[in-house]
Amino acid sequence: MKLKIGVIKGDGIGPEVVNEAMKVLDKVGVVYGHEFDYTQLLMGGASIDTYGVPLTDETIELAKNSDAVLLGSIGGDAKTSPWYKLEPSKRPEAGLLKIRKALNLFANLRPAVLYDELKGACPLKEEITEGGFDMMIMRELTGGLYFGERSTEEKNGVLTATDSLTYTEDEIRRIAKRGFDIAMKRRKKVTSVDKANVLDSSRLWRKVVEEVAKDYPEVTLEHMLVDNCAMQLVKNPRQFDVILTENMFGDILSDEASMMTGSIGMLASASLNETKFGMYEPSGGSAPDIAGKGIANPIATILSAAMMLRFSFDLDQEADAIENAVENVLKDGYRTIDIMSEGKVQIGTAEMGNKICSYI
Amino acid sequence: MKLKIGVIKGDGIGPEVVNEAMKVLDKVGVVYGHEFDYTQLLMGGASIDTYGVPLTDETIELAKNSDAVLLGSIGGDAKTSPWYKLEPSKRPEAGLLKIRKALNLFANLRPAVLYDELKGACPLKEEITEGGFDMMIMRELTGGLYFGERSTEEKNGVLTATDSLTYTEDEIRRIAKRGFDIAMKRRKKVTSVDKANVLDSSRLWRKVVEEVAKDYPEVTLEHMLVDNCAMQLVKNPRQFDVILTENMFGDILSDEASMMTGSIGMLASASLNETKFGMYEPSGGSAPDIAGKGIANPIATILSAAMMLRFSFDLDQEADAIENAVENVLKDGYRTIDIMSEGKVQIGTAEMGNKICSYI
Ligand SMILES: CC(C)[C@H](C(=O)O)[C@@H](O)C(=O)O
Ligand SMILES: CC(C)[C@H](C(=O)O)[C@@H](O)C(=O)O
Numbered sequence: 001m002k003l004k005i006g007v008i009k010g011d012g013i014g015p016e017v018v019n020e021a022m023k024v025l026d027k028v029g030v031v032y033g034h035e036f037d038y039t040q041l042l043m044g045g046a047s048i049d050t051y052g053v054p055l056t057d058e059t060i061e062l063a064k065n066s067d068a069v070l071l072g073s074i075g076g077d078a079k080t081s082p083w084y085k086l087e088p089s090k091r092p093e094a095g096l097l098k099i100r101k102a103l104n105l106f107a108n109l110r111p112a113v114l115y116d117e118l119k120g121a122c123p124l125k126e127e128i129t130e131g132g133f134d135m136m137i138m139r140e141l142t143g144g145l146y147f148g149e150r151s152t153e154e155k156n157g158v159l160t161a162t163d164s165l166t167y168t169e170d171e172i173r174r175i176a177k178r179g180f181d182i183a184m185k186r187r188k189k190v191t192s193v194d195k196a197n198v199l200d201s202s203r204l205w206r207k208v209v210e211e212v213a214k215d216y217p218e219v220t221l222e223h224m225l226v227d228n229c230a231m232q233l234v235k236n237p238r239q240f241d242v243i244l245t246e247n248m249f250g251d252i253l254s255d256e257a258s259m260m261t262g263s264i265g266m267l268a269s270a271s272l273n274e275t276k277f278g279m280y281e282p283s284g285g286s287a288p289d290i291a292g293k294g295i296a297n298p299i300a301t302i303l304s305a306a307m308m309l310r311f312s313f314d315l316d317q318e319a320d321a322i323e324n325a326v327e328n329v330l331k332d333g334y335r336t337i338d339i340m341s342e343g344k345v346q347i348g349t350a351e352m353g354n355k356i357c358s359y360i
Numbered sequence: 361m362k363l364k365i366g367v368i369k370g371d372g373i374g375p376e377v378v379n380e381a382m383k384v385l386d387k388v389g390v391v392y393g394h395e396f397d398y399t400q401l402l403m404g405g406a407s408i409d410t411y412g413v414p415l416t417d418e419t420i421e422l423a424k425n426s427d428a429v430l431l432g433s434i435g436g437d438a439k440t441s442p443w444y445k446l447e448p449s450k451r452p453e454a455g456l457l458k459i460r461k462a463l464n465l466f467a468n469l470r471p472a473v474l475y476d477e478l479k480g481a482c483p484l485k486e487e488i489t490e491g492g493f494d495m496m497i498m499r500e501l502t503g504g505l506y507f508g509e510r511s512t513e514e515k516n517g518v519l520t521a522t523d524s525l526t527y528t529e530d531e532i533r534r535i536a537k538r539g540f541d542i543a544m545k546r547r548k549k550v551t552s553v554d555k556a557n558v559l560d561s562s563r564l565w566r567k568v569v570e571e572v573a574k575d576y577p578e579v580t581l582e583h584m585l586v587d588n589c590a591m592q593l594v595k596n597p598r599q600f601d602v603i604l605t606e607n608m609f610g611d612i613l614s615d616e617a618s619m620m621t622g623s624i625g626m627l628a629s630a631s632l633n634e635t636k637f638g639m640y641e642p643s644g645g646s647a648p649d650i651a652g653k654g655i656a657n658p659i660a661t662i663l664s665a666a667m668m669l670r671f672s673f674d675l676d677q678e679a680d681a682i683e684n685a686v687e688n689v690l691k692d693g694y695r696t697i698d699i700m701s702e703g704k705v706q707i708g709t710a711e712m713g714n715k716i717c718s719y720i
Contacts, residue, residue, distance in 0.1 A: 093558065122485075148522075231615045
């Protein structure tokens with residue numbers, strides 16, 4: 001297969017970790033006979049430096065013309081980054097929101113997996129995580145508070161700010177379907193998270209999710225209030241298979257869940273539209289404090305590339321090969337500094353990429 | 361002192377645990393020479409049974425005429441409770457929201473404390489909680505998504521639901537002041553939590569909080585995004601002193617934090633208005649599955665009564681007496697079933713109340 005990948009290296013450790021993911025993709029290409037063509041795209045700080053804005057329409061067009069996009073990370077150091085000169089609403093976060101909307105990436109998949117080899121770094125007691133956990137958070141990504149109307153105005157001399165949280169039946173239905181589809185390939189359980197005891201949008205959410213559930217009789221559906229879910233993630237993460245939720249709740253819960261794995265440098269993510277197209281990026285941030293030092297963990301980005309092979313290119317075998325290579329490298333005791341522990345061998349970003357390649 | 365306390369026993373385990381709190385208050389009355397007059401008020405299931413609605417205007421008036429309100433818990437068993445016959449928007453949660461608004465209880469204080477004696481129940485590894493943690497979550501309780509306009513309408517044949525999140529400068533200022541006031545009596549650190557990279561209401565929140573901070577030069581202020589806060593609570597709960605945040609974020613984060621203590625049956629809460637008036641209730645729920653069995657943990661409610669003495673009646677010494685009594689009972693090895701562990705003595709709800717009284 002010949003595939004066009006838009007590559008947004010981004011800021012901070014982005015370029016370093018993306019380089020390793022490309023290295024691994026190229027190895028997959030050699031072994032399995034595929035050709036990956038990369039088009040470098042600018043977003044975030046690099047785009048501000050070049051074009052004065054975090055994301056240009058041209059970049060969006062180029063992204064649309066690729067088969068998938070691989071993203072490093074966006075965001076930077078408050079002291080040195082060019083975009084902190086921009087007013088808050090024009091900052092790179094805006095670039096991220098804009099590209100999600102422009103590419104219609106409504107389905108954000110964030111796996112939170114406890115790696116057996118890395119249990120030591122998990123903040124939860126062993127008795128809670130025994131047997132490990134493996135959940136998939138399916139976050140709606142182009143609706144809700146993130147994209148509602150907002151305003152800040154003076155009313156009777158007092159500043160008043162409003163954001164609105166809107167969901168339509170259609171928006172809920174398409175993400176719910178994706179959630180159930182994923183659950184069918186996993187342990188067939190969906191936990192739909194809302195705040196239906198307070199919000200109209202959550203009551204509609206619950207209603208539509210129940211309608212969609214009828215088409216998936218094999219899947220067990222449960223509803224959970226968001227406050228309870230924030231507790232249950234800590235109390236008993238093993239109970240979850242697929243968590244299906246709206247944009248803001250998903251933002252909060254997926255970060256909570258990822259921290260509970262203790263190895264955020266390992267977690268991939270995918271943002272998909274209605275077709276096979278998707279944008280793939282590590283769950284962690286741009287870590288400007290360690291940028292350029294060659295010590296960042298590239299595994300989350302490499303696993304994001306694996307997700308790309310699986311979800312956008314239907315190359316399951318190749319995706320498996322990457323995931324297995326990562327597991328083997330861990331088993332053999334190689335670690336970047338963020339996941340280092342006693343008795344293991346510490347290696348840098350590029351070495352980690354090389355090791356993973358060597359197992360493919 | 362002679363004090364009028366409105367008592368809402370509520371549903372589930374509410375009546376049982378409130379009885380113990382009243383017992384403890386009476387003991388404090390005898391020892392320190394105060395008289396507590398209780399007026400029983402109905403809310404939730406009991407009110408639906410009697411009046412057909414979860415909260416009447418008469419109850420609100422009676423509550424307003426007391427010096428403070430003690431609340432057991434509201435909510436019930438989906439299978440047996442009368443209110444599950446009501447449509448969602450008319451359910452007891454509505455009673456809770458209505459009373460908060462009617463009594464103007466905008467400042468919700470939720471302590472999350474790791475009890476040394478109960479460390480075993482904490483889901484976090486010991487190395488993370490070493491030295492314990494003790495944070496106060498200050499949640500805005502009468503604004504934001506909970507009280508914004510909402511609607512569900514058909515637009516072009518598609519149901520569309522909207523909730524709005526509004527904050528005015530004044531609403532933010534008064535809760536922020538409360539947060540800084542509390543911080544001054546504690547470790548002098550405020551972590552203000554928002555989503556200022558996305559929401560207008562959060563940008564206004566941040567601006568006003570910074571203005572208020574100028575009047576408290578001794579307090580260290582930091583801003584944290586809500587997704588990051590959900591991670592930091594798990595990663596390093598010791599970093600927090602006062603967390604100051606809006607209604608929905610506070611709902612989610614306070615539940616996450618309370619679960620991290622491992623002993624939600626121990627956690628009190630207070631909801632205050634501009635004056636000394638407040639409503640005090642345990643952080644946990646109504647636990648209908650164990651209601652009437654005499655095994656519920658009354659400590660959270662008893663500690664809520666202590667908060668009442670402290671915040672509404674300025675009886676610090678008496679509040680200390682209750683808090684010390686609770687610690688001593690724990691030290692002596694007495695436990696209700698929810699916090700039971702090997703080598704300890706299991707006792708019931710009433711016995712726990714008695715034990716605590718005996719230490720005052
Ligand atoms: C940067 C920010 C706008 C973004 C979000 O909240 O969606 C980030 O936290 C994420 O989760 O991808
Ligand atoms: C019952 C519900 C409306 C309420 C809330 O969300 O405020 C509860 O979760 C709480 O935190 O007191």
